Amino acid sequence: MRILVVEDDPVLSDGLRAGLGMFGATLDVVANCADGRAALAASAFDALVLDLMLPDGSGLDLLAHMRAGGDRTPVLLLTALDEISDRVKGLDAGADDYLGKPFDLDELGARLRAISRRQAGRASPFLSCNGIVLDPAHMSVISGGQIIGLSRREFAVLEALMERPGVLRSKSMIEERLYGWQEEVESNTVEVHVHKLRAKLGRNVIETVRGLGYRMKVGTP
Amino acid sequence: MTSASLRTRLFLILVAATGIIWLFAIGWIYVGTKQEVESVLDARLQEAARMVASLGTGKSVAAPSAETGTDGPAETLIYERQLACQIWSLDGRLVARSRGAPSSNLGGTQTGFSDRRIEGETWRVFTLEDTDRGLRVLVGDRLGVREHLVTDIIKGLLAPTLLIVPLLGFLIWTSLNRGLRPLRRLALELQQRQADDMSPVETGRAPAEILPMMAALNALFSKVESARRHEREVTAFAAHELRTPLAGLKTQAQVAIGTSDGAIRHSALRQIMIAVDRTTRLVRQLLDIANLDALQNPGPDTRLHAGEIVGEIVDAHPAREGLRVEVDPMLNWITFSANAELLVLALRNLFENAVQHTAHPGLVRWSLERRPGEIVVAIEDEGPGIPPDELPLVTRRFYRGRHKSPSGSGLGLTIAELALRANAARLNLVNRTDRPGLRAEVILPRQAEVLHRRDGMPEPDLEIGLATASS
Numbered sequence: 291m292r293i294l295v296v297e298d299d300p301v302l303s304d305g306l307r308a309g310l311g312m313f314g315a316t317l318d319v320v321a322n323c324a325d326g327r328a329a330l331a332a333s334a335f336d337a338l339v340l341d342l343m344l345p346d347g348s349g350l351d352l353l354a355h356m357r358a359g360g361d362r363t364p365v366l367l368l369t370a371l372d373e374i375s376d377r378v379k380g381l382d383a384g385a386d387d388y389l390g391k392p393f394d395l396d397e398l399g400a401r402l403r404a405i406s407r408r409q410a411g412r413a414s415p416f417l418s419c420n421g422i423v424l425d426p427a428h429m430s431v432i433s434g435g436q437i438i439g440l441s442r443r444e445f446a447v448l449e450a451l452m453e454r455p456g457v458l459r460s461k462s463m464i465e466e467r468l469y470g471w472q473e474e475v476e477s478n479t480v481e482v483h484v485h486k487l488r489a490k491l492g493r494n495v496i497e498t499v500r501g502l503g504y505r506m507k508v509g510t511p
Numbered sequence: 512m513t514s515a516s517l518r519t520r521l522f523l524i525l526v527a528a529t530g531i532i533w534l535f536a537i538g539w540i541y542v543g544t545k546q547e548v549e550s551v552l553d554a555r556l557q558e559a560a561r562m563v564a565s566l567g568t569g570k571s572v573a574a575p576s577a578e579t580g581t582d583g584p585a586e587t588l589i590y591e592r593q594l595a596c597q598i599w600s601l602d603g604r605l606v607a608r609s610r611g612a613p614s615s616n617l618g619g620t621q622t623g624f625s626d627r628r629i630e631g632e633t634w635r636v637f638t639l640e641d642t643d644r645g646l647r648v649l650v651g652d653r654l655g656v657r658e659h660l661v662t663d664i665i666k667g668l669l670a671p672t673l674l675i676v677p678l679l680g681f682l683i684w685t686s687l688n689r690g691l692r693p694l695r696r697l698a699l700e701l702q703q704r705q706a707d708d709m710s711p712v713e714t715g716r717a718p719a720e721i722l723p724m725m726a727a728l729n730a731l732f733s734k735v736e737s738a739r740r741h742e743r744e745v746t747a748f749a750a751h752e753l754r755t756p757l758a759g760l761k762t763q764a765q766v767a768i769g770t771s772d773g774a775i776r777h778s779a780l781r782q783i784m785i786a787v788d789r790t791t792r793l794v795r796q797l798l799d800i801a802n803l804d805a806l807q808n809p810g811p812d813t814r815l816h817a818g819e820i821v822g823e824i825v826d827a828h829p830a831r832e833g834l835r836v837e838v839d840p841m842l843n844w845i846t847f848s849a850n851a852e853l854l855v856l857a858l859r860n861l862f863e864n865a866v867q868h869t870a871h872p873g874l875v876r877w878s879l880e881r882r883p884g885e886i887v888v889a890i891e892d893e894g895p896g897i898p899p900d901e902l903p904l905v906t907r908r909f910y911r912g913r914h915k916s917p918s919g920s921g922l923g924l925t926i927a928e929l930a931l932r933a934n935a936a937r938l939n940l941v942n943r944t945d946r947p948g949l950r951a952e953v954i955l956p957r958q959a960e961v962l963h964r965r966d967g968m969p970e971p972d973l974e975i976g977l978a979t980a981s982s
Contacts (some may be wrong), residue, residue: 299755301786305762308775312766343751345915368758370751391751392758395765 291315291406291426291449292333292467296326296349297341297368306339307470309395314429314445315402318470321345323352330361333466336406338365339398342380350383357384364405368393403427410453419455419506422491424448433491440490443468447483451496456508458499480504517694518687525683533672540668545661552657553624556594556637560650563596564639593656595634599647606646618649626654693718697725709736748909749797752920756790789920796922799856800908803929809850817888818843820851821877824859833871839878845886847955849934857930857938860923861890861951867916868894868949881957888953896942896949905940927951 293310297303298321307317318333320326323346330338338356342349353365367380367388377388386405389398403426407415417424422433429445431438440448450467451459461480468483469475484496484504497507595612599605608614613629618636627634636651693716700712711729714722760783767779818838825836865875873893880887894914897905901912906928909921928938931953939952 299759301759301782301789302755302762304782305759305766305779308766308770308779309762312769341755343748345911345913370754370758371747391754392761395762395769 291336291402291446292470293317293337293339293402294326294329294333294335294363295319295339296321296323296344296352297339298322298345299341305395306398310399310402311442313399314426314442314449315399316446316467316470323347323349326352327355330356330363334463335363336409337402338363339402340365340367340385342367342369342371342376350380353380353383353385362409364402364409366398366401366405400427417449417452419452419508420495422448422452422495424452431491438490440487443479444483444486444490447480448487448491451504451506455506458503458505460503464503518691521687521691522680522684525687526680529679529683530676533676537665537668537672541661541665544664545657548657548661548664552652553635553637556624556635556650556652557639559594559596560637560639560648563598563650564641564644564646564648593652595651597649597651599649601640601642601645601647612651616649617651627651694721697721701728709733709739745908748921752793752909753790756786756793760786760790793920793922796860796920796926799926800922800929803926803933806933809853809933811850812848813851814846814848815851815854816843817845817847817879820855820858821888824855824862825877827859828862828866831866831871833873834866834869835872835874837874837876839876841879842877842888845879847886849936849955853930853934854936857927857934857936857953858888858890860927860930861938861953864919864923864927865890865892865894865949865951867919868892868914870894880952883957885954885957888955890951890953891943891948893946893948896947897940899942902940902942906938927953 291314293315295303295306295317297306297319300321303319303321307319310317318329318335320329322344326338326340326344329335340349340353344352349367353367356363356365364386365384367377367385368391369376369380369388370391371377380388386408387401389401403415407413415425415427417426422431424431424445426449429440429442431440431445431448446467447464450464464480465475468479484498488496494507497505499505594609595617596607596609597605597612597617598607599616605614605616613634615629617627617629617634618625618638622638622640625636625638627636633654634651635654635657636649639648639650640646641648697712697717709732711732712725714725714729717725763779763782763786767776767783770776770779818840821838821842825838862875869875869892875893876891878889878891880889894916896914898913901910904910905912906924907921908925910925911919911921915921924938924940931938935956937954939954941950941952942948943950
């Protein structure tokens with residue numbers, strides 16, 4: 291999962307980067323509305339974590355701007371306010387969920403998974419394809435009744451492919467899921483991870499479309 | 512309505528005023544009528560006297576007859592036989608008299624009017640002397656009758672008045688009720704209003720007299736409303752500023768617990784330390800603000816040595832790599848009398864603010880400036896300064912502008928301003944002109960004294976010193 295965090299508190303955003311990274315998510319962090327708008331325009335995100343009080347305006351303004359522009363990225367609001375009216379205002383402005391500060395990191399992760407699942411139109415918390423079952427909540431993969439040990443990046447590549455079985459995922463799209471802006475993208479990483487996944491799950495699980503990308507093979511056991 | 516009913520009060524005033532006017536009018540009519548009646552009746556006396564005189568023929572004047580002199584039932588009817596007539600010869604014999612006229616002489620000897628008391632009654636008499644005929648004609652009437660006439664006229668006027676007064680009272684009462692309706696409506700609206708309803712009162716059809724009151728009410732409402740909004744804003748900001756670092760702390764703690772990577776755990780723990788320091792400072796500032804808000808009496812002023820105070824503040828601040836602090840030596844020769852605690856609080860917050868915004872490596876400079884009537888302790892930083900549109904706003908609670916520092920709370924400048932204000936000093940924030948940065952000026956009323964330095968160094972030439980300091 292690639293997540294954009296719009297939060298101006300450096301300690302909190304650093305904690306989110308490390309904490310959500312433990313759940314296998316890739317994070318980009320910006321500290322104000324303007325940078326948030328720019329980030330949304332530049333890349334696609336699976337979810338947005340949005341603080342309400344930002345130095346250059348309210349998070350609700352950014353949310354309204356997104357929704358007005360047809361951006362359907364799921365949004366979770368972080369709010370320090372307890373007033374029900376503020377939460378109602380946030381949800382009515384187009385947010386998918388909210389959490390009051392301070393929050394539990396596990397709960398934040400679960401809610402982010404829930405809203406991105408809903409966004410993708412899936413009801414089940416698991417992704418499954420050809421006997422492989424991926425549990426995003428526990429970062430675990432079961433194939434042929436065996437728990438398969440995967441690294442964080444291998445898991446992220448497999449998750450990107452299994453979200454839409456049979457659909458082509460470009461290499462750059464997979465790279466985006468793996469690296470935030472601040473991270474240096476190593477060349478051939480995707481190939482390396484796909485290679486390792488094939489070694490662990492079986493040769494025919496992932497299909498290479500030469501020059502375009504990869505997809506999960508559907509229909510053949 | 513309560514005892515101080517406006518309606519009752521107005522009613523009483525109106526009724527009293529109307530009553531007094533009526534009484535005056537009646538008095539006036541009484542006096543006027545009386546004069547008129549007197550002049551008319553006097554003219555009648557004169558006329559009658561002339562008539563009688565002209566009727567008298569020749570010099571044969573009959574002897575007084577008993578019959579004519581008989582006193583009849585003179586006053587059976589009030590206005591009959593008002594007039595009494597006597598004819599005297601000039602030598603003093605009563606020649607004739609009318610019925611009802613007294614037998615004693617009615618009047619004087621001169622032609623003209625006179626009042627006389629005869630047999631317990633006052634008579635008004637006109638005397639006409641006819642020397643040719645040797646006669647004196649006296650015609651008179653009783654004053655009592657005249658009074659009676661005037662009284663009757665007044666009574667005639669009073670009778671309808673008694674009827675009209677209750678009617679008038681009723682009319683006044685009902686018109687008052689109608690006239691005071693807008694007031695009652697306003698009172699009712701205010702009564703029915705919810706305690707927290709601060710919307711303005713409808714002034715649409717209100718009469719001009721109560722418009723100022725309604726305007727004052729609406730002004731009050733909007734003032735209370737804006738105070739409440741400000742309070743809500745401050746609470747919201749406080750919630751944000753307190754809960755955000757808590758959220759950071761909790762997240763970092765969970766990362767430290769959850770990760771198996773030693774480097775990540777170490778970084779998380781370091782972030783926790785940073786957050787704790789920041790939160791500690793925020794709590795201290797919140798307490799400072801609460802103290803300043805509750806401050807009634809700042810306590811006695813003491814003589815403060817500027818250089819010492821600044822030195823202590825600078826020394827107490829944790830050193831930061833790449834940050835240089837320069838203190839104008841002129842500060843060492845200045846003392847001022849102020850509340851030490853408040854002044855240190857203000858200067859410390861301004862210094863912390865300057866340090867926070869100065870990029871490393873950078874310079875924070877304390878300087879002294881003397882202006883007519885005031886001395887200025889200035890702190891200059893090498894930060895981004897404050898956008899001009901934000902300058903008036905930055906001393907608001909929790910206000911953090913576009914150039915905020917990541918570890919700021921939005922309270923430092925508020926505290927500095929509050930503390931200085933309680934100390935009869937002023938805070939002036941300006942952007943530096945020589946380079947980007949903020950210049951925070953603490954302006955103290957001038958009562959500074961030049962001091963000898965502690966170590967016995969001679970007093971410097973102040974003017975030269977200031978010239979170097981301000982150059």
